[in-house]
Amino acid sequence: MLKKSANWSLDPVLTVEHLTMRFGGLTAVDDLSFNVGRGDITALIGPNGAGKTTVFNCVTGFYKPTEGRIAMRRGRNVPDAMIDDLTRSGKQFEHDKEHAVYLLERMADFKITEVAGVARTFQNIRLFGGMTVLENLLVAQHNKLMNASGLTIGGLFGLPGYRRSAAAAKEKAIEWLRHTRLLERADDPASDLPYGAQRRLEIARAMCTDPALLCLDEPAAGLNPRESAELNTLLRYIRDTHEVSVLLIEHDMGVVMEISDHIIVLDYGKKISDGSAADVRDDPKVIAAYLGVDDEEVEEGEQDLGVKKAGSPRATGGGQGDTA
């Protein structure tokens, strides 16, 4: 069952405003604004080259946007005024007793994960292949452990605080191995896992950093139908049980339409639709630009919509059959 309330306008966890990213003469993301609702699964979709990965890279600090504000909001109903005050202050983040705001465009990528609570997975799996499955999850918690050690050798060799944190890190890793059905493979090298299991391990690793927002870049790519169904169950579990908001890029429309509370559609770096799965599915702009019409019809649709090409060639066939 999909949730009905429009969390993205009532209580956003992420607010992206006027985001623009230029690479030389190419505008990959063009004055884009959208919200991600707290506790929602939000999908960012669009044809190949629409700018989805560039948006992800801006949100997670891999790119510094050319223009725009990206505000991560922790705590319920963060007042807009708090974000405006922070923007004027020139600081990266601010908090009071109930809320915290982080301006991600001002923060380094590691701080976005560690401090602002945004975790991500990649289109191309990036695990430590030579390490065991369990070690991959412990490494993800390295920073927390180093802090618990007091950053001293003495700490590493025996402070009770460090021992407690090490035990908690292992417990958390085992919990996520269980949720992702990888416990039996805990001692195997990560590179020995089949592809679908490596994708689940990436999600487990991201969850071990205790994120408030989990960003997944094509999590269903390369999965078979059974694995895609399992992914849906896992993402719902993460949303419902751990109160984590999820933002995903996905080409598999079966996955997107089934699990998304909210869908944002990009074409040539601009937002062309934004709403529930039903709203987006029935939107003629989306059908023209994305959902499997041939090139000629896409051209006509774009002319009708006045969508301006960014000057880059777009790969054809960026539909659901592409990567699934």
Ligand SMILES: Nc1ncnc2c1ncn2[C@@H]1O[C@H](COP(=O)(O)OP(=O)(O)OP(=O)(O)O)[C@@H](O)[C@H]1O
């Ligand atoms: N680092 C970069 N340097 C130059 N151009 C880039 C860079 N990254 C992305 N682009 C260009 O920006 C545009 C948007 O690319 P992006 O990868 O964000 O699209 P996408 O929607 O994620 O596509 P796909 O579905 O194929 O992954 C494309 O024209 C791409 O070639």
